[in-house]
Amino acid sequence: MNEGDTPRRKVTSFDVAERAGVSRAAVSRTFTPNASVSPETREKVHKAAKELGYRVNYLARSLINRRSDLVGVVAAGMDNPFRSQQIHEIAKALVGRNFRPILLPADEAESVNRMMDQLLHYNVSGVLVTSDAPPTALCEEFAAHAIPIVLINKGDAIAHVDRVISDDETAGRIAAETLLEAGATRLAVICGAEVSYTARRRQEAFLATCRGLGASAQAMPVAINDYGNGFAAAAAAADFDGLFCVNDYMAFGVIDGLRAAGRDIGKIRIVGHDDIPQAAWAAYDLTTLRQPCDIQAEQAVELLLGRMDAPRMKERTELTPVTLIRRATA
Known part of the structure; x- marks a missing residue:
């Protein structure tokens, strides 16, 4: 707008109704999801709204509808x-x-x-x-x-x-069974159980399944289930040949930490949880539980x-x- 120009008046639903040749209520119904309005009326209203540059003020509508x-x-x-x-x-x-x-x-x-x-x-x-x-x-x-x-x-x-x-109970059980089937004999679950309800449930189910199958398993606590804590846990994780990481993000940290320490990743079986897109990357190629x-x-x-x-x-x-x-x- 140039200096001295008169500010343009805001377009209202009444302007749209007049341009489309319909009632104000018809305009309101057109822009209300699932409201009943004929295709002909809907087309007229949308055409008029586009020509006038009209946009529905959803916040103002919420004050009227109280929702x-x-x-x-x-x-x-x-x-x-x-x-x-x-x-x-x-x-x-x-x-x-x-x-x-x-x-x-x-x-x-x-x-x-x-x-x-x-x-x-x-x-x-x-x-x-x-x-x-x-x-x-x-x-x-x-x-x-x-x-x-x-x-x-x-x-x-x-x-x-x-x-x-x-x-999570099924996830913990499947993780334990998968590691045992892969030949792991010394199992551990890496988990920040204190900070996450779901992680705690996965850990409990994993350990219970291992006990039920007569397998050796223990919990490796971390502060938070994230990449950094996974990387740090890799030093102690090297003592095991089967690891369940309660999320993929932490599993990546464990894998990178083991590699940084010069460990042979091929000798350690690892299962994650979530199946985020990065789990399929060649750098990780992680076996995991998909949470859709x-x-x-x-x-x-x-x-x-x-x-x-x-x-x-x-x-x-x-x-x-x-x-x-x-x-x-x-």
Whole structure:
């Protein structure tokens, strides 16, 4: 705009209705997902909107409807490639149902009150909370404010809060059986059990299966299930010939740490968990348990939609299946 020019008036839905020759209500229905409107009317409205440069103000609409199309996604551990893959699938599942995800990164320094304040100001329709995103108090606050919430891979049992959990017991069992079938006799599971509900469940199932099969196995604790701690654990891991790393990200650290120490990787069987894309890279070629992010995201969003319609129903839990992906390491 040049100096002295009159500011252009903002285009409204009334302008679109006049240009299209339809009612204001018809314009509203056209831009409301799943609303009933004839193809002819829809075409007229979209044509008029495009000509006028009209855009729906979704935030303003949420104030009128008292429910927005925004869904909060609370996540931590974004350095792990699995988390970015998981967030990607969650976003796709939400957008496919005409919701808009709003991501809030959470770590130990994040204030619960600040996060709650942000989500309440945006009038979100619901919240999805991924594993490692603390704390339980945050989830309880959402529920107390009648905000529908679904937890993904978190162990917290909270009234009226649904959960989607990966089938960690099956994963731990398959990991143990796979290593034993590959000829390993001295087994270990590398796991930060204190910081992750799912990792703890995988570790427990792995050790229980080994005991049941009469195999020697022990837990190797780490602070966090990440690449750096995996690399550091490689020194002690060299004493074993069968390793279960509770996620692929840490398994990569173990493999690189063993190589850096000059160990023969071919003599150590390794199984990971998640099957992130990097697991198939030639540098790792990792045998792992696939945790399907797309299925998990669909489960979580379906639970959230059900919770929006019936916020006081009894809490529900769904298991996400896992599948063994065999590659060179086991």
